Amino acid sequence: MWYFSSPKLIVFGEDALEYLESVKASKVFIVTDKNIASFGLLEKVLKHLEVSGVEVKVFDEVEPEPPKETIFKGAELASQFKPDLIIGLGGGSCIDSAKAIRVLYERPDVQIEEISPLTNLGLGKKTKLICIPTTSGTGAEATWAVVITDKRKKVKLELASREVISDVAILDPELVKKLPKKLTVEPALDALAQAIEAYISQWKNDFSDALAVKAVQLIFKYLPRAYKKGSSDIEAREKMHIAATLSGLAFSNSQVTILHALAHSAGAIFRIPHGRAVALFTPYSLRFNFSKSWKLYAELAETIGLKAVSKKELAVKFLNEIEKLLKELKVATAVKDLRIEREEYLSKINELVERTMESTGLIANPREVTEDDVKKLFIYAYEGKNVDF
Ligand SMILES: NC(=O)c1ccc[n+]([C@@H]2O[C@H](COP(=O)([O-])OP(=O)(O)OC[C@H]3O[C@@H](n4cnc5c(N)ncnc54)[C@H](O)[C@@H]3O)[C@@H](O)[C@H]2O)c1
Ligand SMILES: [Fe+2]
Structure with a gap:
């Protein structure tokens, strides 16, 4: 017996970001990094969310190859804000951070290292997850893998759980048009x-x-x-x-x-x-x-x-x-x-x-x-x- 996992929905093509105008949520926590904000990509997402009238909080401190510390900080802020939708916006680093932050926000009793097919996480009770890639590469928006760096041990934690897969992935080519x-x-x-x-x-x-x-x-x-x-x-x-x-x-x-x-x-x-x-x-x-x-x-x-x-x-x-x-x-x-x-x-x-x-x-x-x-x-x-x- 084997399984096939994917997001429930993949929205793709020109203007795919418009999907955000009809999201059913009231508080949205965006996980991204400073570059995404400075290149105007965050702006594009916020513009569509504005139409849906949701309250938004942005966490833009993700570092490339995200360390555990980033996840702890993001999870702490999410716990204070109490979102019912988390959006990972950026390359694989922001998307993996959003996945891991979502786990710690929904399950504060779980350690990052426990994200595994053997742990029953019971996600989805507090929040949904939308992933919006701004690089064309990792595919993290559609996978059940989460890669987090343990800087102290100098090791990449290769975590995985079918439960962390995003509910929706949005592939809008506008976000990758100007990639260097x-x-x-x-x-x-x-x-x-x-x-x-x-x-x-x-x-x-x-x-x-x-x-x-x-x-x-x-x-x-x-x-x-x-x-x-x-x-x-x-x-x-x-x-x-x-x-x-x-x-x-x-x-x-x-x-x-x-x-x-x-x-x-x-x-x-x-x-x-x-x-x-x-x-x-x-x-x-x-x-x-x-x-x-x-x-x-x-x-x-x-x-x-x-x-x-x-x-x-x-x-x-x-x-x-x-x-x-x-x-x-x-x-x-x-x-x-x-x-x-x-x-x-x-x-x-x-x-x-x-x-x-x-x-x-x-x-x-x-x-x-x-x-x-x-x-x-x-x-x-x-x-x-x-x-x-
Ligand atoms: N979960 C998975 O399934 C999976 C799969 C493969 C890799 N990964 C992980 O993903 C990470 C790598 O992701 P990545 O290759 O997408 O890079 P990244 O997310 O680390 O981003 C690299 C740099 O590109 C910048 N950037 C992103 N989008 C941009 C844009 N549109 N314009 C200009 N700059 C932009 C970022 O700000 C960052 O500085 C690694 O941590 C890797 O281990 C995860
Ligand atoms: Fe990879």
Whole structure:
């Protein structure tokens, strides 16, 4: 027996924010960050909420890769304000913060670490949750994952509960129209990785496959356009926004792999933004899984129109195509290019390996993973060396 989870409603397309004009709520608590406010994106949301006549309180203190402290502060303010609707507005960081704040607000007796499929949270009694992404990447608006950073332990808590999934996700392309180049690319490569991981994970299923394939197709077609043309190509922006949500739905109903495990541990220890870390570890992880996943790579290659005489060749072409895309988008594909000193990196290698081995990303990885494999992957990724084991 298996389940498929998604928000109850996904509102998408031009003017999707208008949905807010008819929300049934009286007190709305918005979880966002200072950039979203300064770029005028919060303004757009407030304008629609004004029509619905609700009382609003804004918490705009979310930091990227949100630390536990942000969640505690937001939950405290929410408890004082007593909202019946929480809105997460921003990238994955704001959305995950909104999810976690909602849990602590509804269940003050629960510790963040207890957000797990094994805890019955009984959410929905005090508030509903609407998520509005302003990056096209993580898909967090549609997933039941919550990623919070424990700064003291330098670890990303990979939390999950089907109960934290948003009631409504709103995908309005207007909010991502002006994304700068780096923020167009890095979250999008997170979406690409998540879709591929969902497709090769041992927990893959027909639902997640369908969503993953569509996400991969859209990203290959529209990401180069969104990158080159920016705000002048609204179609590319809109398709990338949808691709991100599809990717979230795909992995959240399947699982990620060693790729996210490596990215989370390096991301937490060296403070690398999530999308950047994911993009970097993509070639190494996909090549590491080649012996188990090549048939699936070949299938994905076919869905994006690649051709070759044999399936194996097709699989190789798929990986080459990804590496070509990473080059075209000018992302770092070796840790040494991130200005992380070799000595410092090597001094943390055991910690990196330990964190990776504890990550939920290894649970359903297609190939069995040993500590030695992980260590080698981190070393190869530092130098930018092709995986040959
Ligand atoms: N819950 C999930 O399912 C899930 C999945 C993948 C990743 N994540 C998490 O999401 C986080 C990363 O999210 P992200 O990649 O969306 O980045 P982010 O939310 O960390 O945002 C990165 C930066 O972009 C800015 N920003 C956001 N939207 C903008 C816009 N429209 N214009 C200009 N600037 C904008 C933010 O203010 C921030 O400074 C990580 O913590 C990661 O672990 C969660
Ligand atoms: Fe991710």
